[in-house]
Structures are given as structure tokens and as C-alpha cells.
Amino acid sequence: xxxxxxxxxxxxxxxxxxxxxxxxxxxxxxxxxxxxxxxxxxxxxxxxxxxxxxxxxxxxxxxxxxxxxxxxxxxxxxxxxxxxxxxxxxxxxxxxxxxxxxxxxxxxxxxxxxxxxxxxxxxxxxxxxxxxxxxxxxxxxxxxxxxxxxxxxxxxxxxxxxxxxxxxxxxxxxxxxxxxxxxxxxxxxxxxxxxxxxxxxxxxxxxxxxxxxxxxxxxxxxxxxxxxxxxxxxxxxxxxxxxxxxxxxxxxxxxxxxxxxxxxxxxxxxxxxxxxxxxxxxxxxxxxxxxxxxxxxxxxxxxxxxxxxxxxxxxxxxxxxxxxxxxxxxxxxxxxxxxxxxxxxxxxxxxxxxxxxxxxxxxxxxxxxxxxxxxxxxxxxxxxxxxxxxxxxxxxxxxxxxxxxxxxxxxxxxxxxxxxxxxxxxxxxxxx
Numbered sequence: 001x002x003x004x005x006x007x008x009x010x011x012x013x014x015x016x017x018x019x020x021x022x023x024x025x026x027x028x029x030x031x032x033x034x035x036x037x038x039x040x041x042x043x044x045x046x047x048x049x050x051x052x053x054x055x056x057x058x059x060x061x062x063x064x065x066x067x068x069x070x071x072x073x074x075x076x077x078x079x080x081x082x083x084x085x086x087x088x089x090x091x092x093x094x095x096x097x098x099x100x101x102x103x104x105x106x107x108x109x110x111x112x113x114x115x116x117x118x119x120x121x122x123x124x125x126x127x128x129x130x131x132x133x134x135x136x137x138x139x140x141x142x143x144x145x146x147x148x149x150x151x152x153x154x155x156x157x158x159x160x161x162x163x164x165x166x167x168x169x170x171x172x173x174x175x176x177x178x179x180x181x182x183x184x185x186x187x188x189x190x191x192x193x194x195x196x197x198x199x200x201x202x203x204x205x206x207x208x209x210x211x212x213x214x215x216x217x218x219x220x221x222x223x224x225x226x227x228x229x230x231x232x233x234x235x236x237x238x239x240x241x242x243x244x245x246x247x248x249x250x251x252x253x254x255x256x257x258x259x260x261x262x263x264x265x266x267x268x269x270x271x272x273x274x275x276x277x278x279x280x281x282x283x284x285x286x287x288x289x290x291x292x293x294x295x296x297x298x299x300x301x302x303x304x305x306x307x308x309x310x311x312x313x314x315x316x317x318x319x320x321x322x323x324x325x326x327x328x329x330x331x332x333x334x335x336x337x338x339x340x341x342x343x344x345x346x347x348x349x350x351x352x353x354x355x356x357x358x359x360x361x362x363x364x365x366x367x368x369x370x371x372x373x374x375x376x377x378x379x380x381x382x383x384x385x386x387x388x389x390x391x392x393x394x395x396x397x398x399x400x401x402x403x404x405x406x407x408x409x410x411x412x413x414x415x416x417x418x419x420x421x422x423x424x425x426x427x428x429x430x431x432x
Contacts, residue, residue: 028232028233029219030234031147031236031421034219035142037222037225038222039139039140039142042139044135045135047131047135051128059124065111065117066117068110071107071109072106073103075101075102078099080099097297101290101291102291103289105286107285109285109310110282111281115278116272116280119274122271122272123269125268127265129265133258133260137254137255137258140253143425144425149216149219151421153211153212153216153233154418155415156211156215158413158414159410159411162403162406162407163204163205163403165406166399167198167205170197173395174198176386177194180388190392193392194396201403216231235417236421238424238431239420241429242357248427250427252429253428256339259335262335266331266332270325273321273325277315277317279312280311280312280313281311282309282310285305287304288303288305289301290302294306346426349426353419353423353426357416357420357423360415363412364409364412367405367409370409371402371406371409374402377401381398382399
């Protein structure tokens with residue numbers, strides 16, 4: 001059984017919703033809302049929270065490196081030979097170190113000055129900023145998928161609206177033709193011609209309905225929301241936004257933030273390289289108990305302690321630091337070239353899209369003129385058909401001309417809105 005009556009009903013509801021003003025119905029689907037919903041429910045959005053947690057843990061580890069570090073050590077050994085003094089002094093006993101030694105100690109060390117710690121923290125924060133920028137770039141690509149599905153459904157909806165009007169007109173003429181056949185004033189082929197054309201158009205309505213339902217299903221998957229077949233799509237009015245953004249340099253795309261974050265990350269890495277060449281100062285202390293302790297000539301167990309300051313500095317690295325900085329400078333140049341290439345590609349896309357917008361805007365004006373002429377011809381042909389001057393086939397031809405003109409205009413209207421949305425997405429401007 002044909003689904004044309006259901007499709008026609010859906011189309012009529014869609015046309016009413018599209019022309020409704022003030023407060024749109026709850027089942028009206030807006031492109032901006034769908035884009036935001038798709039970005040909000042994308043599973044990759046969880047990566048940002050996870051990345052922040054990982055960065056916070058690493059920063060806590062860096063902060064812990066500034067705290068005193070405790071260490072314990074114990075040793076027991078026996079050595080086959082010890083230091084002896086081969087001198088005999090009358091009435092003086094020169095002790096001999098023991099062959100068995102024992103030592104247990106507890107040490108503490110604290111970094112007083114380490115320039116690399118702050119630089120490494122900057123790298124972690126820069127890594128987080130870059131991860132956030134990459135995620136935004138990835139999620140931003142969802143807008144293209146939402147746009148494609150939305151306008152595919154909108155195009156089917158608009159064409160079905162024009163087709164439904166033509167079906168209604170043809171059904172009225174079919175009733176007239178059948179009446180003539182019953183009265184014997186027309187051949188059965190007249191009604192058959194109209195009926196065959198009506199069936200073909202109902203078949204087209206079924207195809208458009210299936211396309212619309214499939215596109216709505218894609219939107220439902222992208223946005224993780226329930227979208228019914230009776231929901232209608234409201235074409236966005238983007239002419240004013242496009243006019244105000246026309247000629248603007250496309251710098252609002254998330255890719256530019258990603259380029260900036262990459263440069264910040266490389267700059268932070270360079271600070272780490274430089275910091276590693278600077279002196280590091282640590283304070284340390286150690287307390288222990290052992291045999292012989294610090295007095296190597298003692299034969300008993302003794303406690304001891306010591307404290308001091310340690311300086312580590314590597315002023316010469318055989319050119320390693322300079323080479324590392326040179327590598328980072330080359331990577332900065334690579335980022336700059338990638339950004340320039342992206343800007344050039346985006347600018348080329350913008351030029352094509354603006355030309356497409358201008359073409360479709362002009363086509364809509366021409367469509368209105370064509371429809372007016374086709375409708376005038378169709379009205380004359382209908383009048384002549386009513387007077388039995390022309391055949392049903394001739395009337396169907398003229399009526400098909402009107403339908404083709406209306407379908408063309410409906411398609412151009414949706415294509416214009418799609419081209420405008422694509423242009424705004426390309427330059428990174430939010431839809432209104």
C-alpha cells in the first residue's frame with residue numbers, strides 16, 4: 001500500500017511549522033540545536049575530563065619533587081684486609097680497623113633550586129591546552145555531518161511539499177476526467193493518463209519520505225535524541241549572518257587554536273631544555289648508626305650524622321642543548337607552514353562557497369519568474385482541457401513543467417541555506 005497520504009500529511013505539517021511564527025512547536029528541529037547536541041553527546045568529549053585529571057596528577061608529582069625525599073640504607077660486610085699502620089710506638093696502641101662493618105642510615109634530601117621543575121609543569125599545562133584544542137577540532141567536524149543529514153532531510157521535505165501540492169491538483173483533474181468518462185464525453189485513456197501520472201508522483205513521494213526518514217535517523221544517532229517522523233525541520237535564516245561575515249578572514253576555526261597551542265607547547269619544551277643547563281642545588285642530611293661509624297679506627301658501634309649542600313651543574317653538553325633548541329625551532333616552522341597551508345585551503349573553499357551562494361541567490365530570483373510563467377501557461381492549458389480542447393497528456397505535460405519549476409525552486413532554497421551554513425562553518429562562525 002502506498003504511503004503517499006501519510007507523506008502528504010507530514011509535508012503539510014512541515015509547511016505549517018515552517019511558516020509558524022513567534023513560538024515554534026516543540027517538534028521543530030533547528031540546525032544550531034542539533035549541532036550543539038551532537039557536540040555535547042559525542043563520546044570523545046569525555047577525553048577532556050580524563051586529560052585534565054591526568055595533567056593534575058602529573059603536576060602533583062612535580063610538586064612532590066620539591067618536598068624532602070627520605071631514604072634508608074643498611075649494609076653489613078666483612079672484608080679480608082683492613083688498613084694498618086706498620087709503625088710501633090712504645091707504650092702506644094695503634095688500633096686496627098675491624099674486618100666486619102655494619103652501617104644503618106637514614107637520609108633526607110630536598111631540592112632548594114631546580115629550574116627544570118617549573119618548566120616541566122609548563123610543558124604539562126601546554127600539553128593539556130593542545131589536547132583540548134585537538135578535541136575541539138575533532139568535535140567541530142561533526143557539524144559537517146549534522147549539516148549533511150539536516151539538509152538532506154530538509155531537501156526531501158521541501159520537494160515533497162511541492163510534489164504534494166501537484167498531487168492534490170492532479171487528483172482534482174482526475175475526478176473531472178472520470179466524470180467525463182462516465183458521461184461518455186471523454187475516452188478512458190484520458191483518465192488513465194492522469195491516473196498513471198498520479199501514481200508516479202505518489203511513488204516519488206514515497207521515495208522522498210524514505211530519504212527524509214533515513215536522514216532523520218542519522219540525525220537521531222548523531223545527537224542521541226529521539227526524532228519522530230512527524231518532527232519538522234526549520235530552515236535557518238542565515239542571510240544576515242552571511243552578509244555581516246562576508247569578507248572576514250577565517251580565524252575562528254578551532255584549528256587556529258590548535259596551531260597556537262602547539263606553538264606554546266614547543267616554547268615550553270624549549271624552556272625545559274634551557275633549564276636543564278642551569279645549576280641545581282639540593283640540601284641533604286644523613287643520620288646513621290654503625291660499626292665503626294665515621295671514625296674508621298673505632299672498634300665499636302657509634303651513631304653519627306652529617307649535613308650539607310649539593311650543587312649539580314652541566315655547563316657543557318657537547319652541543320646537545322643547541323641541537324635540541326634547533327629541532328624545536330624547526331618544528332615551529334613546520335607549524336607555521338601547516339597554518340599557512342590551512343589558511344590558503346580555507347580561503348579557496350570560502351571563495352567557492354561565496355560564489356555558490358551568489359549563484360543560488362540569483363537562481364531563486366529566476367525561479368520565481370519561471371514559476372509565474374509556467375503557472376500562467378498551466379492555467380490556460382487547464383482551461384482548454386476543461387473545454388476539451390487539449391488532451392490529458394498535453395495538460396499533464398504543462399502541469400509537469402510547473403512541478404519541475406517548483407521543485408527546482410524548493411531545491412535551490414534548501415541548497416542556498418546549506419551553502420550559507422557550510423560557509424559559516426568553514427569560517428568558524430556560530431549559527432544563530
